[in-house]
Amino acid sequence: MADVWVGSPRVLAVNPVIEARALTKTYGELVAVGGIDLQVAPGESFGLLGPNGAGKSTTMRMIGAVSQRTSGTLSVLGLDPDTHGPEIRSRLGVVPQEDNLDTELTVRDNLIVYGRYFGIPRAACARRADELLDFAELADKAKVKVDALSGGMKRRLTIARALINEPAVLMLDEPTTGLDPQARHVLWDRLFRLKERGTTLVVTTHYMDEAEQLCDRLVVVDHGRIMAEGSPAELIRTYSTREVLELRFGSSRNAQAAVDLADLAERIEVLPDRVLLYAEDGEAVLAQVRSRGLDPTTSLVRRSSLEDVFLRLTGRSLIE
Amino acid sequence: MSTEQAPATTGEGSVRDEALAAAVRPRRFGAWYVAEHRLRSMRAYGGTIVIGGIGQPLLYLLGIGLGLAAFLDQPVASGAHGPVSYLWFVAPALMASAAIGVALDEFTYAVLEGFKWRRLFWAMNASPVSPDQIATGLVIAVVGRMGFVVVAYGVLVVLFGATGSVLGALLTPVVAVLGGLAFGLPLLAYSASIKEETGQFAVVQRFIFTPLFLFSGTFYPLATLPIWLQPIGWVSPVWHAAEVGRALSYGSPPGAWPMWAHLLVLVAMAAGGWVVGRRVFVRRLR
Numbered sequence: 001m002a003d004v005w006v007g008s009p010r011v012l013a014v015n016p017v018i019e020a021r022a023l024t025k026t027y028g029e030l031v032a033v034g035g036i037d038l039q040v041a042p043g044e045s046f047g048l049l050g051p052n053g054a055g056k057s058t059t060m061r062m063i064g065a066v067s068q069r070t071s072g073t074l075s076v077l078g079l080d081p082d083t084h085g086p087e088i089r090s091r092l093g094v095v096p097q098e099d100n101l102d103t104e105l106t107v108r109d110n111l112i113v114y115g116r117y118f119g120i121p122r123a124a125c126a127r128r129a130d131e132l133l134d135f136a137e138l139a140d141k142a143k144v145k146v147d148a149l150s151g152g153m154k155r156r157l158t159i160a161r162a163l164i165n166e167p168a169v170l171m172l173d174e175p176t177t178g179l180d181p182q183a184r185h186v187l188w189d190r191l192f193r194l195k196e197r198g199t200t201l202v203v204t205t206h207y208m209d210e211a212e213q214l215c216d217r218l219v220v221v222d223h224g225r226i227m228a229e230g231s232p233a234e235l236i237r238t239y240s241t242r243e244v245l246e247l248r249f250g251s252s253r254n255a256q257a258a259v260d261l262a263d264l265a266e267r268i269e270v271l272p273d274r275v276l277l278y279a280e281d282g283e284a285v286l287a288q289v290r291s292r293g294l295d296p297t298t299s300l301v302r303r304s305s306l307e308d309v310f311l312r313l314t315g316r317s318l319i320e
Numbered sequence: 321m322s323t324e325q326a327p328a329t330t331g332e333g334s335v336r337d338e339a340l341a342a343a344v345r346p347r348r349f350g351a352w353y354v355a356e357h358r359l360r361s362m363r364a365y366g367g368t369i370v371i372g373g374i375g376q377p378l379l380y381l382l383g384i385g386l387g388l389a390a391f392l393d394q395p396v397a398s399g400a401h402g403p404v405s406y407l408w409f410v411a412p413a414l415m416a417s418a419a420i421g422v423a424l425d426e427f428t429y430a431v432l433e434g435f436k437w438r439r440l441f442w443a444m445n446a447s448p449v450s451p452d453q454i455a456t457g458l459v460i461a462v463v464g465r466m467g468f469v470v471v472a473y474g475v476l477v478v479l480f481g482a483t484g485s486v487l488g489a490l491l492t493p494v495v496a497v498l499g500g501l502a503f504g505l506p507l508l509a510y511s512a513s514i515k516e517e518t519g520q521f522a523v524v525q526r527f528i529f530t531p532l533f534l535f536s537g538t539f540y541p542l543a544t545l546p547i548w549l550q551p552i553g554w555v556s557p558v559w560h561a562a563e564v565g566r567a568l569s570y571g572s573p574p575g576a577w578p579m580w581a582h583l584l585v586l587v588a589m590a591a592g593g594w595v596v597g598r599r600v601f602v603r604r605l606r
Contacts, residue, residue, distance in 0.1 A: 090343040094446035096443070
C-alpha cells in the first residue's frame with residue numbers, strides 16, 4: 001500500500017514523479033516563475049490553476065525538459081532535466097496549448113510518425129495508433145487529413161499522440177481552451193478514463209470547472225508564485241464559505257449596497273456587475289437582505305467554487 | 321546521489337530506469353526519425369518533386385543543347401582533348417543550380433512552417449529528440465530530395481551526351497549536392513532566425529539566387545564578365561560546384577582556381593551554415 005497518497009498536501013507516501021524546490025525561471029528582469037515548490041505523486045491528477053501569464057506554461061516547459069530553469073532544483077521521474085532531457089521526454093506525453101499536428105499527414109500517420117520519435121518500431125506504432133484512434137473516438141477519421149477535423153477532434157488527436165509512448169506522466173497545457181462546451185465534456189470524459197487507469201496527469205488551466213473536474217489536488221498560481229495548495233474541496237473549505245449569495249442591484253448601486261450589507265456576511269466582494277456575499281447559509285442571508293428593505297434585481301445562491309478561492313487569494317477574477 | 325542506489329522495484333526507481341532505457345534509441349537515431357517524418361510529408365507534394373526533378377533538366381538540356389548551342393561559333397572551353405561541347409560546359413552548373421533550387425524550396429517556407437505556422441518543430445521538441453537532431457534530420461531529408469534531383473539530372477546528362485567522362489558523370493551529382501548545401505545551410509540558419517515572414521524569402525529568391533545563377537559563369541565562363549562583376553562568382557556555390565564538375569567532366573584541371581580551393585569554399589560555406597544553423601535551432605527551441 002505504499003503507492004497511496006496520504007493526507008496533508010506536503011507529505012507524500014512514495015517518491016514523487018515530479019519534485020520542484022524553489023524552482024525559478026527568469027527572462028532578464030522578468031520573473032516568470034518565482035520560486036515554486038511542488039510534488040506530484042504517481043497516479044495523481046495534479047493541476048496548476050491560474051490566470052494567463054501566471055507562469056503555468058513556463059513551469060510546464062521546465063518539467064517537460066524543454067526549458068532550462070534559472071535556479072532551484074527539479075526532479076522529473078527521478079532525473080534532472082538539465083542532464084537527462086531526452087530520458088525524461090521519452091516517458092512524458094505532452095499536450096501543448098496550441099495544436100501542432102502535421103496537417104499534411106493523415107490522422108493515423110500523425111500518430112505513427114510521432115511514435116517513431118520515441119524509437120518505437122513502425123509495426124508497434126501502427127498497432128498502437130489504431131488503439132489510440134479507438135480511444136480518441138477517431139477511428140472513422142483515420143485516413144482523413146488533419147485539416148478536415150473539428151477543433152475538438154484535433155485536441156483529441158493531440159492527446160492520442162501524446163499517449164503513443166504510453167507515458168508515465170501526461171502533461172496538458174490548457175487542454176480545453178477554445179473548445180465548445182460539448183467538445184470540452186467529451187475531452188474531460190477521455191481524460192477521466194485515463195485518470196481511472198492510473199495515468200499521472202498534470203494539467204494547467206484557467207478554468208475553475210476544469211480544475212474541479214480533473215484534479216485531485218492543485219496549486220493556485222499567480223505572478224509566478226504558488227498562492228495555495230490542496231484538493232479543490234480543501235481549498236474551498238479553507239479560503240471560502242460553503243455558499244455564496246450573488247446579488248445585482250445595478251452597477252451604480254452595487255458599491256453602496258455592499259456597505260449596507262457588510263455585517264451580514266463573513267466576507268463581501270464587489271465586482272463591477274454584482275456583489276458576492278460569502279456565508280454558510282446563502283438563503284438565510286438573502287432573507288435578511290430582503291428584511292432590510294433592499295431589493296436586488298437578481299439574486300442567486302450557489303456553492304463556493306475555485307473561482308471564489310482565486311478571488312479571495314488574489315483579489316482578481318480568473319478570467320478577466 | 322541517493323537515487324542511484326535506490327532499488328529498481330520502488331516507484332521512482334522503475335520509472336527512472338524505464339526513462340533511462342527509453343531514451344537510448346532516440347539519442348542515437350533521433351535525426352533519422354525527423355528525416356523519416358520530413359520524407360513522409362514530402363510525399364504530399366511528391367508529384368511536384370518528381371515532375372520538377374525530371375522536367376526541369378529535360379527542358380534545359382533540350383532548350384540549350386538543341387537551341388542555344390547551335391548559335392555558338394567559338395568553343396566555350398577546352399578540356400584534355402581539345403574544345404568541349406557547350407552542353408558539357410553548362411551541365412554541371414545547371415545540376416548545381418537544381419540542387420540549390422531544392423534548398424530554396426526546403427530551407428525557407430518549410431522552416432517557418434516548423435517554427436511558426438504549423439509549429440511542427442515544437443511537437444518534435446517535446447519528444448526525446450533534441451533541437452540539433454531536428455536540424456540534422458531536416459538536412460538529411462533535404463539531401464535525400466537533392467539526391468533524387470541530381471541523379472535524375474545525371475541520367476539525363478548521360479543520355480544527352482552532356483558529359484565528357486565516366487568520372488564526371490558519377491561525381492558531378494555529388495559536387496552538385498555539396499553546392500546545394502553550401503547555399504542551403506546558411507539559408508537554413510537565416511530562415512530559422514526569422515520570427516516574422518515579411519517577404520524575406522522572395523528577396524532571397526530574386527536578389528540572391530537569381531544573380532548568383534546569372535553571374536556565376538553558368539552559361540559562359542566567369543572570366544567573360546568585367547572584373548567588377550566576377551566577385552559574384554567567387555562567392556557563388558554555383559560557380560565553385562560548376563568548376564569542379566567541369567574539371568571532372570573534361571578531365572583537365574579547372575581554370576582560374578585550383579580544384580581544392582573550389583572545394584574548400586564549398587565545404588566552408590556549408591560547414592559555417594551548419595554550425596550557425598544548429599545553434600539557432602537550439603536557441604529557439606530551448
